[in-house]
Structures are given as C-alpha cells and as structure tokens.
Amino acid sequence: MAQGGGPGCLERNDWICGEYLRTRSQELLDATLQHVGITVVSVLLGLLVAFPLALLARHRRGVAGPVLGLTTVLYTVPSLAMFALLTPVFGVSPSVVVTGLVLYSLTILVRNILAGLDGVPAEVREAARGMGYGSARLLFEVELPLALPALVAGVRIATVSTVAMTTIGSVVGYGGLGNLIASGMEGFFKAEVLTASVLCVLLALVADLLLLGLQRLLTPWTRPRSGGRRVRRGAAVAKAVG
Amino acid sequence: MDAITGAWQWLGTAANWAGEKGVWHRLGEHLWLSGLCLLLSCLIALPLALWLGHIGKGGTLAVNVSNVGRAVPTFAVLVLLTLSPLGKHGDWPTIIALVLFAVPPLLTNVYLGIREADRDVVEAARGMGMSGPQLLRRVEIPLAYPLIMTGLRSAAVQVVATATLAALAGGGGLGRIITAGFGNYDTAQVVAGAVLVALLALVVEGALVLLDRACDPMRGRRRGQRKRGRGPVEELPPAAAPTRDVSTGQPT
Numbered sequence: 248m249a250q251g252g253g254p255g256c257l258e259r260n261d262w263i264c265g266e267y268l269r270t271r272s273q274e275l276l277d278a279t280l281q282h283v284g285i286t287v288v289s290v291l292l293g294l295l296v297a298f299p300l301a302l303l304a305r306h307r308r309g310v311a312g313p314v315l316g317l318t319t320v321l322y323t324v325p326s327l328a329m330f331a332l333l334t335p336v337f338g339v340s341p342s343v344v345v346t347g348l349v350l351y352s353l354t355i356l357v358r359n360i361l362a363g364l365d366g367v368p369a370e371v372r373e374a375a376r377g378m379g380y381g382s383a384r385l386l387f388e389v390e391l392p393l394a395l396p397a398l399v400a401g402v403r404i405a406t407v408s409t410v411a412m413t414t415i416g417s418v419v420g421y422g423g424l425g426n427l428i429a430s431g432m433e434g435f436f437k438a439e440v441l442t443a444s445v446l447c448v449l450l451a452l453v454a455d456l457l458l459l460g461l462q463r464l465l466t467p468w469t470r471p472r473s474g475g476r477r478v479r480r481g482a483a484v485a486k487a488v489g
Numbered sequence: 490m491d492a493i494t495g496a497w498q499w500l501g502t503a504a505n506w507a508g509e510k511g512v513w514h515r516l517g518e519h520l521w522l523s524g525l526c527l528l529l530s531c532l533i534a535l536p537l538a539l540w541l542g543h544i545g546k547g548g549t550l551a552v553n554v555s556n557v558g559r560a561v562p563t564f565a566v567l568v569l570l571t572l573s574p575l576g577k578h579g580d581w582p583t584i585i586a587l588v589l590f591a592v593p594p595l596l597t598n599v600y601l602g603i604r605e606a607d608r609d610v611v612e613a614a615r616g617m618g619m620s621g622p623q624l625l626r627r628v629e630i631p632l633a634y635p636l637i638m639t640g641l642r643s644a645a646v647q648v649v650a651t652a653t654l655a656a657l658a659g660g661g662g663l664g665r666i667i668t669a670g671f672g673n674y675d676t677a678q679v680v681a682g683a684v685l686v687a688l689l690a691l692v693v694e695g696a697l698v699l700l701d702r703a704c705d706p707m708r709g710r711r712r713g714q715r716k717r718g719r720g721p722v723e724e725l726p727p728a729a730a731p732t733r734d735v736s737t738g739q740p741t
Contacts, residue, residue, distance in 0.1 A: 324687040325650035331683035335492030411562040444565035451560035
C-alpha cells in the first residue's frame with residue numbers, strides 16, 4: 248500500500264520496485280534457497296556420475312564412443328521435454344528437475360574430465376610409476392591434481408547452465424526462482440519477474456566466481472611465481488651444467 | 490510403464506493430430522518459428538563473425554558472448570519480453586528471444602574458425618595476391634568450415650529447444666502439447682509431446698550432420714592427415730581454458 252501521496256510502485260506495477268523487495272523478501276529468499284539447493288545437488292550428483300563414466304571411457308576405449316554419444320544425445324533433448332519425460336518416472340517432485348539437470352551436466356563434465364586426464368604429460372606419469380606409485384595413487388595424487396583446471400572449467404560451465412536451466416523446473420513447481428517468474432507471468436507482475444530474473448543471473452555469476460576462486464586455492468602451482476626464484480633456479484642449473 | 494502405452498495411444502489418436510491444437514499445426518508453428526529465427530540469426534551473426542575473424546579484432550567479445558548467453562535463463566528473457574510492450578505483437582517476444590540465444594554459438598564458433606585457420610596458408614594466399622574478399626571466400630571459410638557447421642548445428646538445436654519454451658510464455662509450437670498436458674494433468678499427453686519435441690531436436694541435429702558431410706569442401710581430403718593445431722572442435726565444450734571454450738549455449 249502506498250504511504251503518503253500517489254499510488255505505490257506495486258500498484259503502478261513498475262519493473263523495479265523497492266516495496267516489492269521489502270514485502271516479499273521471505274518469498275524471494277525461499278525461492279533463491281530452493282534454486283541454490285537444486286543447482287548444488289545436481290552438479291554434485293553430476294560429478295559423482297561423470298567421474299566413474301570418464302574413468303571407464305578412458306580405460307576402455309570401446310566404451311568411450313557410446314558414452315560420449317549418449318551424453319551428446321541427452322544434451323540435444325530440450326529441457327522442457329526432458330522434465331516432461333521424467334515426470335511419470337518420479338511423479339511431480341524435485342527429483343524430476345535434479346535428474347534432468349544431472350543428465351545435462353554429464354556431457355560437459357565427462358568431456359572435461361577426459362580431456363584433463365589426457366592432458367597429463369606422459370613423462371609425469373612415467374616418473375610417478377618409476378617412483379612406485381600404484382594406479383590408484385597415481386590417479387588421485389598426480390593425475391587428478393594436474394587435471395583440475397580442465398575439470399573446474401567443466402564444472403563452471405555445467406554450474407552456470409544448471410542455474411539457468413533450473414528455472415524450467417517451474418513446469419513441475421520446483422524451479423526455484425523460475426517459480427516466481429512463472430507466477431509473475433500469470434499475474435502480469437513485472438517487479439516479480441524482473442527481480443527473479445536478475446537474481447538468477449547474479450546467482451550464476453556468483454557461482455562462477457566462487458568456483459574460479461576454489462580452483463585458484465586448489466592449484467597454487469598454476470599461479471605465476473615471483474620471477475626471482477625462477478631466475479635463481481635457472482642460474483643454479485646453469486652452474487651445475489656449466 | 491503405463492505412461493509409455495498412454496503416450497503411444499495419444500499419438501495413435503487421429504483427433505490429436507488434427508485441428509488448431511493438433512500436432513500438425515503445432516509442428517508447423519514450431520518449424521516456421523525455428524526456421525525464421527535461424528535465418529535471422531545467421532543474417533546477423535555470420536557477416537559479423539566473418540568480418541571480425543577476418544580483421545582479427547573483437548575476439549574477447551566473440552568468445553565471451555557464449556559464456557554470457559549461458560548464464561541468462563531463456564525462460565526469464567521470454568517472460569520479460571512477453572510482459573514488455575512487445576508482448577502485444579504476437580510472436581515477436583519469442584522471435585527475439587530465439588535470435589538472442591542462437592546468435593552467441595554462431596558468433597563464437599565462426600569467429601574462432603576463421604581465427605584458427607592456418608596462418609601460414611592465409612599468409613601464402615595473401616602473398617599470391619588474393620584480395621581480402623577472395624581470401625575470405627577461398628581460403629578462410631573453407632578452412633573454418635568444420636567450426637562454422639558446428640556453430641550452425643548448435644544454433645539450430647538451440648533454436649528448436651527455445652521454440653519449445655515459447656509455450657511456457659503462451660507462444661505456439663510443440664511445447665504447447667506438453668504445457669497443455671501439464672495443465673490438465675494428462676500424463677500421456679505430456680510424455681507424447683515430450684517424445685515429439687525430443688525427436689524433432691534429434692532429427693534436426695542428424696539432418697545437419699548429414700548436411701555438414703555433404704557440403705564439406707575438404708570432403709575426402711581430411712582423412713588421415715589432421716590439421717595442425719586444433720582440429721575441428723566438437724560441438725560441446727572441449728576442455729579449454731574457460732576463456733576460450735567453444736560450446737553450445739545452454740540447452741534450453
């Protein structure tokens with residue numbers, strides 16, 4: 248309700264409305280939390296599924312073709328159709344949305360994990376084997392850390408697309424901020440649609456930046472070190488060779 | 490799985506195919522919208538990307554536009570456009586949204602294709618006295634062909650998928666069968682519509698793969714000898730540094 252003179256921005260149905268933010272903050276928070284929850288669960292499950300798939304595809308080249316082919320086919324199915332196809336399986340529940348999003352994330356995650364592992368230099372692998380590393384230790388202590396940048400690049404792409412695609416989940420009522428966009432559309436409520444849309448884009452950007460920060464934390468060796476040490480090491484090598 | 494038998498029955502009922510809300514009409518709407526928007530996207534993105542690639546400028550823009558496109562929910566853009574004054578003009582919100590989301594993959598892939606063309610070959614052609622347009626037509630475009638087709642494929646699949654979403658904002662297309670099914674709790678119709686949409690997307694993808702093979706200027710000449718540098722990039726992001734990934738937009 249407007250205080251003082253003139254109708255408030257809710258009554259005028261403005262696109263940008265402070266009053267809306269004040270009065271519906273709980274609704275916005277709930278939707279955002281649902282959105283974040285669906286995204287996080289989907290990407291984590293996607294990683295859990297993609298990882299063994301990638302390892303399988305790597306060790307059995309015969310499996311690689313079908314795995315990559317199938318995930319690409321899944322990626323082609325439009326999300327509305329994907330959620331619709333999963334509805335009879337799970338009923339109207341968040342599982343529909345999460346499963347669909349997991350299937351989508353597989354494509355990118357499997358490809359990036361594979362590419363990251365393929366990018367590990369052969370001599371590094373040989374050296375680790377020579378030092379007596381078994382295949383499990385080699386994977387977790389040498390190959391995975393070196394594949395991290397490619398893996399995180401994949402997780403970033405998957406997360407950003409997942410945040411955007413979660414909105415379609417509103418078709419079964421579990422779309423996080425998408426639910427607000429849908430209800431705003433039905434009620435012609437401009438502030439609700441715009442606020443939810445902007446929050447959604449912000450969420451994607453924040454997630455992207457957080458993952459980038461995580462990658463930098465996990466891979467300190469990729470950052471350029473101060474030049475001094477490198478020069479000194481070079482000098483030492485030169486002396487030793489000299 | 491009674492959902493499958495139900496969907497099968499739904500698809501087998503002649504009444505569901507005829508009339509204003511029938512499959513044929515919706516399919517026609519879908520194809521018309523998709524075709525029109527793909528054409529518009531090509532008209533916008535291709536000249537721009539070819540030109541940028543040719544002069545070698547604007548790379549950051551061309552590469553990052555795809556990343557930004559992925560972060561924006563198509564559904565949100567559709568609804569925002571529907572509620573804007575444009576919403577009174579029938580299909581315009583849908584058309585604009587479709588074009589907005591088809592342009593990034595085209596732009597990124599075509600630009601990268603032209604930039605990744607072997608510099609030595611381009612220099613040699615220039616040395617032989619080819620003019621700029623000749624160079625583009627006879628050297629750069631043929632060399633960039635795999636990536637140009639990848640861009641076209643991802644844009645087409647993107648458009649077909651987005652045209653499905655138009656139904657959520659009250660537009661036409663096959664998506665309407667799904668949303669109508671959700672609207673009256675008719676699971677059979679929901680699944681039938683989903684099958685139709687998924688099939689259409691796969692058919693479009695397959696048709697473009699065939700078209701790609703048929704039109705390849707290097708047909709039969711690429712086997713056995715990979716190009717130096719990066720080969721044709723698959724249509725999904727290969728693991729590249731995030732600043733340089735070639736990929737489809739988000740599936741919608």
